Amino acid sequence: MKLSQTGELSLIELIRDRFREKSRGVIVGIGDDAAVIKPPDKNLLVTTDTMVEKFHFDLSFITPYQLGFKLVSVNVSDIYSMGGKPLFLLLNISAKKNTEMTFIDSFFDGLRDSMDRYGVNLIGGDLSSSYRDMTLSATVLGVAKRPIRRSGAKIGDKIYISGNIGDSACGLELLKKIRKPFPFSHPSPSMGKGKGGGEILRGLPWKAIEPLIRKHLLPIAREPKEFASYASAMIDVSDGLLIDLWRLCNESKVGARIYIKKIPLSSELKQAASHLGLSPLKLALSGGEDYELLFTASPKKKVKAIHIGEITESERVIVDATGREKPFTPEGYQHFV
Amino acid sequence: MKLSQTGELSLIELIRDRFREKSRGVIVGIGDDAAVIKPPDKNLLVTTDTMVEKFHFDLSFITPYQLGFKLVSVNVSDIYSMGGKPLFLLLNISAKKNTEMTFIDSFFDGLRDSMDRYGVNLIGGDLSSSYRDMTLSATVLGVAKRPIRRSGAKIGDKIYISGNIGDSACGLELLKKIRKPFPFSHPSPSMGKGKGGGEILRGLPWKAIEPLIRKHLLPIAREPKEFASYASAMIDVSDGLLIDLWRLCNESKVGARIYIKKIPLSSELKQAASHLGLSPLKLALSGGEDYELLFTASPKKKVKAIHIGEITESERVIVDATGREKPFTPEGYQHFV
Numbered sequence: 315m316k317l318s319q320t321g322e323l324s325l326i327e328l329i330r331d332r333f334r335e336k337s338r339g340v341i342v343g344i345g346d347d348a349a350v351i352k353p354p355d356k357n358l359l360v361t362t363d364t365m366v367e368k369f370h371f372d373l374s375f376i377t378p379y380q381l382g383f384k385l386v387s388v389n390v391s392d393i394y395s396m397g398g399k400p401l402f403l404l405l406n407i408s409a410k411k412n413t414e415m416t417f418i419d420s421f422f423d424g425l426r427d428s429m430d431r432y433g434v435n436l437i438g439g440d441l442s443s444s445y446r447d448m449t450l451s452a453t454v455l456g457v458a459k460r461p462i463r464r465s466g467a468k469i470g471d472k473i474y475i476s477g478n479i480g481d482s483a484c485g486l487e488l489l490k491k492i493r494k495p496f497p498f499s500h501p502s503p504s505m506g507k508g509k510g511g512g513e514i515l516r517g518l519p520w521k522a523i524e525p526l527i528r529k530h531l532l533p534i535a536r537e538p539k540e541f542a543s544y545a546s547a548m549i550d551v552s553d554g555l556l557i558d559l560w561r562l563c564n565e566s567k568v569g570a571r572i573y574i575k576k577i578p579l580s581s582e583l584k585q586a587a588s589h590l591g592l593s594p595l596k597l598a599l600s601g602g603e604d605y606e607l608l609f610t611a612s613p614k615k616k617v618k619a620i621h622i623g624e625i626t627e628s629e630r631v632i633v634d635a636t637g638r639e640k641p642f643t644p645e646g647y648q649h650f651v
Numbered sequence: 652m653k654l655s656q657t658g659e660l661s662l663i664e665l666i667r668d669r670f671r672e673k674s675r676g677v678i679v680g681i682g683d684d685a686a687v688i689k690p691p692d693k694n695l696l697v698t699t700d701t702m703v704e705k706f707h708f709d710l711s712f713i714t715p716y717q718l719g720f721k722l723v724s725v726n727v728s729d730i731y732s733m734g735g736k737p738l739f740l741l742l743n744i745s746a747k748k749n750t751e752m753t754f755i756d757s758f759f760d761g762l763r764d765s766m767d768r769y770g771v772n773l774i775g776g777d778l779s780s781s782y783r784d785m786t787l788s789a790t791v792l793g794v795a796k797r798p799i800r801r802s803g804a805k806i807g808d809k810i811y812i813s814g815n816i817g818d819s820a821c822g823l824e825l826l827k828k829i830r831k832p833f834p835f836s837h838p839s840p841s842m843g844k845g846k847g848g849g850e851i852l853r854g855l856p857w858k859a860i861e862p863l864i865r866k867h868l869l870p871i872a873r874e875p876k877e878f879a880s881y882a883s884a885m886i887d888v889s890d891g892l893l894i895d896l897w898r899l900c901n902e903s904k905v906g907a908r909i910y911i912k913k914i915p916l917s918s919e920l921k922q923a924a925s926h927l928g929l930s931p932l933k934l935a936l937s938g939g940e941d942y943e944l945l946f947t948a949s950p951k952k953k954v955k956a957i958h959i960g961e962i963t964e965s966e967r968v969i970v971d972a973t974g975r976e977k978p979f980t981p982e983g984y985q986h987f988v
Contacts, residue, residue, distance in 0.1 A: 322986040323898075341694060342800060345902065347729040347886060348698035348791075350798045353690040357678060360775060361685035362790055364743045368782045392684040406701045406743075406788050411987050438697060440788070443986045445705045449786040451743050451777070453699055454685075461687045463679055549684060561660075565682065649659040649780045650748050 317418065318411040322441055325418070329436070332422055337435035339401065349437035351402060351455070359456040361392035367447035369649075375489045377497050378417045380531040381450070382424030388552070389454040390432045391535035391605045395550035397542035398458035400432050405439035406451040413448075427499070432535070460542070462609070467547035467566035467625045471610040474619035476536045478580040479555055480594055483601020484587055485530030488523055491515065491590070501532040515589065522585045533605045540618060541609055548609035553602040554646020561644075562608065563630060572623030572642075573633045599632075600645040654755065655748040659778050662755070666773070669759055674772035676738065686774035688739060688792070696793040698729035704784035706986075712826045714834050715754045717868040718787070719761030725889070726791040727769045728872035728942045732887035734879035735795035737769050742776035743788040750785075764836070769872065797879070799946070804884035804903035804962045808947040811956040813873045815917040816892055817931055820938020821924055822867030825860055828852065828927070838869040852926065859922045870942045877955060878946055885946035890939040891983020898981075899945065900967060909960030909979075910970045936969075937982040 317325065330344045337343075342350035365371055365385055376384070386403065393400040405425070409418075429436065434454065492514055514523060538548065549562045555577070563570050579594050587594035610625055611617050623633075631639040654662065667681045674680075679687035702708055702722055713721070723740065730737040742762070746755075766773065771791065829851055851860060875885065886899045892914070900907050916931050924931035947962055948954050960970075968976040 317987040321988040323981065325987065342733075342798060346801050347732040348696040348735065348793070348798075350733065350795070351695045351697065353692065353695045353794075355690065358688045358690045358695070359685040360688065360739070360741060360790070360792065362741045362743055362775065362777050362788075364745055364777045364779050364786075364788070366745045366779050366781050366786070369745075369780050395684040396679075396687065398685065402697070404697060404699045404790065406699055408701055408703045408706075408786055409987075438699065440699050440701045441986055442701050442703050443706050444703050444784065444786070446783050447781065449701075449703070449745055449781070451699075451701070451788045453697070453741065453790045455697065456685070457690075458687070461679060461685075464683050644660065649778055650654040650662070650746075651658040 315415040316411065317409060317413045317415065320415055325441055333436040340435060340437055343437050351437065354457045356457040356459050357461050359393050359396050359398045359458055359461065360453065361389060362451060362453040363389045363392065364449060364451040366449050375493060375495050376531055377495050378420040379424035379499050382421040383428040383532050385450050385452050386425060386428035386432065386434065387533045387535045387605060389452040390434065391550045391552065393454055393456035394535050394538050395548050395607055396458055397460060397462035397538050397545065397548065398456040400434045400454050400456040402437045402455040403429060403434045404437060404453040408442045408444035408449045410446070411443055462542065462545050462548040464547055464549050464562045464565035467562060467568050467610040469568055469625055469627050470613060471546050471625040472613050472621055473570060473572060473610050473623040473625060474617055475578065475622050476607040476619050478578045478583065479551055479604045479606055480583045480598030480601050481526050481529040481580055482533060482603040483597045484583050485526035487590055487592060488527055488586060489530065496527055496531065498528055498532055501528060501534050518586060518589045522582045525582050526586055530603065533603060535605050536607050538607055541607065544611050544615045545609040546611055548607055551604045551606045551608050553648065554600045555608065556599050556642050557644040557646030557648065558608055560630070569626035569628040569630045570623055571626050571631050571633060575635050576620070576622040578620045602647045652752040653748065654746060654750045654752065657752055662778055670773040677772060677774055680774045686741070688774065691794045693794040693796050694798050696730050696733050696735045696795055696798065697790065698726060699788060699790040700726045700729065701786060701788040703786050711830060712832045713868055714832050715757040716761035716836050719758040720765040720869050722787050722789050723762060723765035723769065723771065724870045724872045724942060726789045727771065728887045728889065730791055730793040731872050731875050732885050732944055733795055734797060734799035734875050734882065734885065735793040737771045737791050737793040739774045739792040740766060740771050741774060741790040745779045745781035745786045747781055747783070747785070799879065799882050799885040801884055801886050801899045801902035804899060804905050804947040806905055806962055806964050807950060808883050808962040809950050809958055810907060810909060810947050810960040810962060811954055812915065812959050813944040813956050815915045815920065816888055816941045816943055817920045817935030817938050818863050818866040818917055819870060819940040820934040821920050822863035824927055824929060825864055825923060826867065833864055833868065835865055835869055838865060838871050855923060855926045859919045862919050863923055867940065870940060872942050873944050875944055878944065881948050881952045882946040883948055885944055888941045888943050888945050890985065891937045892945065893936050893979050894981040894983030894985065895945055906963035906965040906967045907960055908963050908968050908970060912972050913957065913959045915957045939984045
């Protein structure tokens, strides 16, 4: 069964059935000209992100389930990085008429699981045909008591990251080499259990491969939790540490000094990158899609995150293992370039 | 100069500069992970619509200015059809790297003029590369004191339409025949003045052609005004009168009887359709993109709109000039089919 046999009207009915549950605050959900929600009593956050076939995803190695899951994570990450709580989602799909309904079904499974994880409800969207590639957009609405902007970093603030970076970029490199899908439907690694085995890439154990490709295929947006109460500026690492730190510095009109030896690299990243002949550090500095939070906080705060540097007046430098400083540039993913 | 020479970071800066003005209620606008707005005190409306190259627009006869203008109108129409007031816009563009910056510039001019017309402010969005076709999405947020749903029509209510329909579909047919752009940048016809002349389609005067193609290229969303206070159900005619009336009936769980002789057809539509060998009535019933409002109201109300029929218990019929009733089906534009 293909989309062309289902048609737009029936697909909307199918979506309404699957995502029917009435959530708090929704006055009109899917199926009218616009969704209607009870206005929240706190600051309203709105963000939107698009994923384009061949640029953001390759259907030869991401499954439709993972695509749906990831689309939500990517958008929720932008709400989390403002110190907010995500609430509602709108979904725009443009797909070819001959898309299989089984594809659409699995995509919705992933979307649903991801939405449930973050406590988000689908309230609307738009379906349309595309001639060739698939384009997916999501818009997420949320709330924040105190929105954390990119522009709040002060000279002397410390710079933190919420977890390991570079894993997702290394996962992508592995997938490009292996070129087959791994139908994971859960973000936690199976710790070496299950299918896969050591034969996928000669000399690289499944234990090293799995967490990296899983992080790329099923990323989890990092909830800010305690950081939200004291971070002075925050951004999510979606395009790469250096480019995203650059953006934070631009908005805050400050500089930054970060230390190579403080950048958190997972043992799997080191092992797999070395196997691929890539620099784990380069993947960590310029690779995107880790969806960790990069934030700054006053040095007086006790912070439960990884300290990687400090905010300076204007110079933007990276300090190597020998203590030598080198200016950095906004390396990372930038569209159109 | 192409997008690839500008790059995503510079394009975002360019957009911020052009759409900088701070509007009421915007706490954080373009350039952070999410926009932050002061929650409105009335019902919050959210809608999103996508326009895909080759399905929704053909760059061989729509100019970038018109594309930007139309993208806003199409989305605002969904807010108007809920009886709401549009406030904020988010924009998603996926475009090829070799898109000319002059194209982007004109697109923004159209976007700006349309936003100004509706009193809408740009607060965010997403830019990304596409491999082939251009995909544009917009999300519009608005407010409504009393949102008018599709589901409120009652048996015995009268059915109204806010203006002529079929013009846009006929305009599209003309454009498909003429296959060249008309760089209009204002929605009001020049009333036969200006370039064009009678030679574009032999035997069809420019006076008949112009309002139709203008309505297709630069549609204006119809503000509900007084209807908003008494309409029992409302929808905008975006995909065609019959399909949109069908949707309204489905949501209200009612039927409808409409009268062919009451359907408002412009003299230009009659003239041009006859010239093209098309039925003006068919264009009016099944053609989309007029963005007029189709609504129902109690027969007790004095309504300043065109009465075309009434809500029935369940039958859905169209009455021809001789008084004969014929069931109608949801004809009009449906994606994937």
